[in-house]
Amino acid sequence: MKQILLLTDGCSNCGMNPVAAAAQAYSDGITVNVIGILDDEHGESEGAREVAEIAAAGGGMSRNVHVRRLSQTMQMMTQQTVAHTIQQVVNRQLQQVFGQPQMEQLAPQKKAAVVQVMDELQETSGLRIALLVDSSLSMKAKLKTVQEAIADLLLNLRARRGKSEICVFHFPAGSDGQGAGLLLDWTSDLAAVQRLFADVQSRGVTPTGNALLQVLDYVLARRVQPAVNEERGLWSEYVV
Amino acid sequence: MSSWCQLLLREKTIIRGKWHGNRYEIVRALGKGANGNVYLVKTADGSKRALKISAEWQVLQSEINVLQTLHFSNGHRYVLDADEFELAGELCAFYVMKWVDGCDLRTYVQHHGRDWLVPLGTQMLRQLRELHLQGYAFCDLKAENVLVERHGRLQLIDYGGVTAFGRSLRQYTEQTDRGFWRAGERIASADYDWFAFAMICIDCIVPKSLQQLAAKPHGERSLATLLQLVEQETALVALRPFLRGALRGRFGSLDSALVAWQSMRRQTTVMPLPKSFSSWLKITFACSILLFICTILYVIP
Numbered sequence: 152m153k154q155i156l157l158l159t160d161g162c163s164n165c166g167m168n169p170v171a172a173a174a175q176a177y178s179d180g181i182t183v184n185v186i187g188i189l190d191d192e193h194g195e196s197e198g199a200r201e202v203a204e205i206a207a208a209g210g211g212m213s214r215n216v217h218v219r220r221l222s223q224t225m226q227m228m229t230q231q232t233v234a235h236t237i238q239q240v241v242n243r244q245l246q247q248v249f250g251q252p253q254m255e256q257l258a259p260q261k262k263a264a265v266v267q268v269m270d271e272l273q274e275t276s277g278l279r280i281a282l283l284v285d286s287s288l289s290m291k292a293k294l295k296t297v298q299e300a301i302a303d304l305l306l307n308l309r310a311r312r313g314k315s316e317i318c319v320f321h322f323p324a325g326s327d328g329q330g331a332g333l334l335l336d337w338t339s340d341l342a343a344v345q346r347l348f349a350d351v352q353s354r355g356v357t358p359t360g361n362a363l364l365q366v367l368d369y370v371l372a373r374r375v376q377p378a379v380n381e382e383r384g385l386w387s388e389y390v391v
Numbered sequence: 392m393s394s395w396c397q398l399l400l401r402e403k404t405i406i407r408g409k410w411h412g413n414r415y416e417i418v419r420a421l422g423k424g425a426n427g428n429v430y431l432v433k434t435a436d437g438s439k440r441a442l443k444i445s446a447e448w449q450v451l452q453s454e455i456n457v458l459q460t461l462h463f464s465n466g467h468r469y470v471l472d473a474d475e476f477e478l479a480g481e482l483c484a485f486y487v488m489k490w491v492d493g494c495d496l497r498t499y500v501q502h503h504g505r506d507w508l509v510p511l512g513t514q515m516l517r518q519l520r521e522l523h524l525q526g527y528a529f530c531d532l533k534a535e536n537v538l539v540e541r542h543g544r545l546q547l548i549d550y551g552g553v554t555a556f557g558r559s560l561r562q563y564t565e566q567t568d569r570g571f572w573r574a575g576e577r578i579a580s581a582d583y584d585w586f587a588f589a590m591i592c593i594d595c596i597v598p599k600s601l602q603q604l605a606a607k608p609h610g611e612r613s614l615a616t617l618l619q620l621v622e623q624e625t626a627l628v629a630l631r632p633f634l635r636g637a638l639r640g641r642f643g644s645l646d647s648a649l650v651a652w653q654s655m656r657r658q659t660t661v662m663p664l665p666k667s668f669s670s671w672l673k674i675t676f677a678c679s680i681l682l683f684i685c686t687i688l689y690v691i692p
């Protein structure tokens with residue numbers, strides 16, 4: 152199972168349309184979940200709308216929350232989206248094997264057995280979550296909390312039987328500031344998350360779409376990462 | 392997710408199970424948690440039971456599955472009926488269990504005094520041990536999930552968090568979670584429960600200090616700060632040896648936590664005695680002296 156989780160506090164304002172980028176991820180079999188980190192959780196801002204649209208196109212979930220509820224929201228979303236994916240897989244199997252339309256309609260004993268299988272899959276399936284964190288100027292003050300929330304999420308993931316890893320990208324990054332930069336390669340090591348954003352300089356614009364595509368490529372391992380010293384500026388300053 | 396099942400069902404509402412056909416009449420709501428609403432219901436023969444409803448049938452089914460694999464020492468079944476019904480075209484799953492006519496642990500200790508903590512803790516540790524011996528941890532241990540009935544009979548409720556040893560937690564609560572305190576992994580084990588148990592004890596005795604500590608930012612929470620609290624608070628003095636062991640995860644065998652807890656009983660004053668109790672003691676003491684004098688005067692020639 153592979154997912155992208157985007158954390159942002161506002162609107163993209165350059166590069167590719169992020170909704171289209173999320174749709175691309177979905178067509179490649181990667182769901183995109185989005186958490187909007189907003190000061191006003193219930194506001195009808197443009198940012199909140201974009202957050203919802205990206206997740207809808209990416210086949211995932213979205214929530215707009217205050218940064219103090221970020222950790223709790225990340226954990227809830229991960230648990231629910233993993234459960235949802237497994238449910239879809241199991242539902243498909245049931246339909247193929249039994250021609251059963253919906254698992255809700257199964258008799259109690261069969262339901263009990265199906266849930267047992269789902270619980271088992273939920274614990275043992277491999278899981279990779281690529282985090283994409285908006286580090287534009289307006290996010291600067293929140294990055295510490297984001298780092299703590301990521302550490303807390305990893306604590307949940309690493310307890311699973313199935314191999315579970317995260318990687319972390321941030322944006323804007325790169326020499327032109329129009330893409331994403333890798334902060335942390337696939338890992339389940341808590342220590343690696345300690346100083347995650349220490350060297351990140353918050354800056355510039357918000358190229359959410361471009362960043363999403365870059366992370367998608369990474370998750371699909373479609374493109375080999377440019378060598379650290381080959382393309383100076385694009386990666387070197389971000390690889391820890 | 393809003394759903395019909397989450398609405399509060401009114402008194403006298405009738406629920407009829409789709410598969411087993413049993414009929415339940417709602418008497419009143421007993422409580423609400425993260426996963427379900429629990430009601431006091433009357434069965435067809437008039438006896439009272441607790442009924443837990445959830446819109447998330449998989450979550451409830453998973454809880455039922457665990458409950459049905461567990462053995463309880465009293466030999467009783469925990470799940471008396473498990474079924475579903477439709478409410479406005481939506482599936483609502485429910486199960487029926489024994490009604491525990493009591494209040495939660497924190498409230499009980501607040502009303503009846505700290506002396507109760509030791510006997511109640513013993514019962515809690517025994518019930519945990521029963522689970523541990525079967526290879527499961529309770530995990531979502533918190534004051535709300537511990538009910539105390541008349542005469543100080545304690546019952547753990549909400550087995551929704553129960554997880555086989557070695558697996559990742561399904562449910563937990565920040566304040567008692569050792570992961571929240573950066574004191575260990577979120578993996579089900581006996582240690583995990585004992586840590587949560589220790590947190591409940593601390594919360595019963597020095598709730599304010601604990602809340603202050605819990606409100607600190609992530610980076611400032613740690614096992615060390617918790618241990619420091621234990622050393623500083625004089626109200627915790629009698630519990631100290633136990634708390635140190637439980638928080639550090641230093642108990643070895645499945646019996647050791649219970650043994651450590653029970654060894655406290657032998658200490659003279661566990662906690663400051665409430666007035667009513669000490670005056671009762673004085674009377675008893677006075678009586679026994681009187682009896683002693685009578686013995687001397689009359690029995691000895």
Ligand SMILES: Nc1ncnc2c1ncn2[C@@H]1O[C@H](COP(=O)(O)OP(=O)(O)O)[C@@H](O)[C@H]1O
Pocket residue numbers: 160161162164287288289290354355356357
């Ligand atoms: N270093 C910079 N140089 C030039 N313009 C900047 C710089 N930092 C921020 N800005 C301007 O400020 C705007 C807001 O910054 P940003 O952090 O992307 O905010 P938000 O993510 O809240 O929209 C940007 O669109 C950009 O035009």
Ligand SMILES: Nc1ncnc2c1ncn2[C@@H]1O[C@H](COP(=O)(O)OP(=O)(O)O)[C@@H](O)[C@H]1O
Pocket residue numbers: 421422423424425426427428429441443488489490491492493535536538548549550551
């Ligand atoms: N058997 C019971 N007898 C009496 N009250 C109960 C019983 N089961 C649950 N309750 C009450 O309902 C509340 C919610 O039930 P619980 O099973 O803990 O739900 P959740 O899994 O959603 O936390 C409990 O905190 C308690 O107050």
Ligand SMILES: [Mg+2]
Pocket residue numbers: 424425535536549
């Ligand atoms: Mg509960």
Ligand SMILES: [Mg+2]
Pocket residue numbers: 424425426531549550551552562
């Ligand atoms: Mg529960």
